[in-house]
Amino acid sequence: MQNKLSFHQSSVSLEIIGLPDYSNNENKDQISIISQWKLNIIDKPLIEGKIEHLGPIMNAFYIYSNLLIKNKIPLYESKLIDIKAENLHLHNIVLKSSKPNVKPLILKIGNSLLSDTINCFDQLNESPQVIIKKTEVTNNITKNLRFGLNNKVKFFNFIMPPFIAICSLILFSSSFIYFYYPVENKDKKELINP
Amino acid sequence: MRKSYVNNNIKVREFDALIKITVEMSRYLYPYIREILKSKEDSEENSVIWKDFNERFIELIRERFNVDSMRVKKLSNQAVNDEFIIKSLLTLSLCISNQGCQKLKNFLFDF
Numbered sequence: 001m002q003n004k005l006s007f008h009q010s011s012v013s014l015e016i017i018g019l020p021d022y023s024n025n026e027n028k029d030q031i032s033i034i035s036q037w038k039l040n041i042i043d044k045p046l047i048e049g050k051i052e053h054l055g056p057i058m059n060a061f062y063i064y065s066n067l068l069i070k071n072k073i074p075l076y077e078s079k080l081i082d083i084k085a086e087n088l089h090l091h092n093i094v095l096k097s098s099k100p101n102v103k104p105l106i107l108k109i110g111n112s113l114l115s116d117t118i119n120c121f122d123q124l125n126e127s128p129q130v131i132i133k134k135t136e137v138t139n140n141i142t143k144n145l146r147f148g149l150n151n152k153v154k155f156f157n158f159i160m161p162p163f164i165a166i167c168s169l170i171l172f173s174s175s176f177i178y179f180y181y182p183v184e185n186k187d188k189k190e191l192i193n194p
Numbered sequence: 195m196r197k198s199y200v201n202n203n204i205k206v207r208e209f210d211a212l213i214k215i216t217v218e219m220s221r222y223l224y225p226y227i228r229e230i231l232k233s234k235e236d237s238e239e240n241s242v243i244w245k246d247f248n249e250r251f252i253e254l255i256r257e258r259f260n261v262d263s264m265r266v267k268k269l270s271n272q273a274v275n276d277e278f279i280i281k282s283l284l285t286l287s288l289c290i291s292n293q294g295c296q297k298l299k300n301f302l303f304d305f
Contacts, residue, residue, distance in 0.1 A: 010228055069285050070304045088280055089235045110235035111280065112228045115287035122291035 003031050005130060007123040011042040012116035014123075016130055018051075032131035041117065044107050047095060055132070056080050057095075058121045064091075065118055197260050210295075213302075217294040220286035227287045234280060248272060251279060 007014045018034035020026040037054050039047040049057070056078060064076040064083040074085040082094040091114055095105040109117070124130060204212075220227065233243035252270045259266045269275050289298040 010225070065284075065288055069281060069288070069301050071281075088277060089231075110232060111284050111287075112232040112235065115228065115231070115284060118288055119290060122293070126292050 002035060003029060005031060005127070007120045007127070009116045009119040009123070011113060012120050013040045014038070014120040015040070016124065018130075021131075026131070030129050030131065034130075034132065039117070039120070041107070041109065041113055044109070044113075045105060047105070047107075051132075053080060053098075058124075061114075061118055061121060065114065197258060213295050213298055216286070217289050217298055221290040221294070224287060224290050227283050231280065231283055231287065234276075248275070248279065251275075 002017050002019055005016045007016075015038040016031055016034055017036040017038075018031040020028055020030040021032040024032070026032060034051040034054065037049060037051070039057075041047070047057075057080065060076050060078060060081045060083055064074060067076070068074040068085065074083075074091075076083045080096055080098070082092075082096075084092045084094075086092050086108070089110055091109050091111075093107040093109060095107070097104065124132070230243055230247050233241060252272065252275075255261075255266060255270045259269070261267065261270065269278060285298070285301050289295075289301070291297070
């Protein structure tokens with residue numbers, strides 16, 4: 001008997017069907033061997049597939065939403081799925097079948113359905129009952145930010161020691177001005193104007 | 195941008211608290227946020243919701259922000275602020291999960 005779990009968000013529901021891994025002492029309610037998943041968007045065709053398709057599709061949605069919000073070109077293309085912004089409110093999704101001679105499925109969804117879908121994926125990611133390889137896109141700080149922080153730290157580490165060294169050298173050497181006694185100059189002046 | 199003559203830098207704890215409040219509020223208001231986004235998608239059918247929201251947004255901006263600033267002027271211009279509002283609402287709607295705080299921080303750092 002297979003377990004079935006559903007995640008709902010407004011007009012979108014995600015259904016996960018699978019079995020627990022008894023060799024890992026998992027509970028009978030858990031799912032870690034996913035056999036099938038179904039993504040149901042109201043007024044749109046049903047999307048279903050195998051476990052190897054779920055990860056890339058979730059990643060595609062996460063990457064696309066990141067691009068959209070960060071004012072980068074909102075375009076994601078892969079072997080399995082293409083997502084492209086038609087305008088500010090509509091997104092074109094092209095799902096390509098792995099089977100030959102099957103036409104790709106084209107969906108047009110708005111911002112509301114896009115956020116519903118991503119929230120369903122978030123629920124799946126955070127569910128303790130489903131054990132899958134969690135997507136790393138949303139949980140980690142973005143690469144740009146990480147590089148930005150590293151660069152700042154590196155810049156300060158690079159510039160501060162020589163800056164402090166130069167400042168201390170100037171301060172230290174300026175104190176010697178008080179001990180400067182131009183004896184030779186005085187002698188020379190006396191020779192010129194005896 | 196705000197109507198204030200005091201420039202206080204926000205502390206990390208205050209920033210985190212603000213993020214938490216924002217995420218909790220967006221979780222609570224998700225159905226409304228969703229409806230506003232949806233109303234813009236098919237503007238002919240439900241444009242009243244979008245219009246009302248936009249008017250109230252501009253009203254609040256003019257009330258609380260420094261309207262002499264060029265950035266604020268852009269925000270309060272109904273013809274130009276669509277993209278900003280949609281992206282802000284979309285950002286909020288994507289941050290209602292348990293890890294919403296971290297997500298919102300990441301989005302804000304790149305905003």
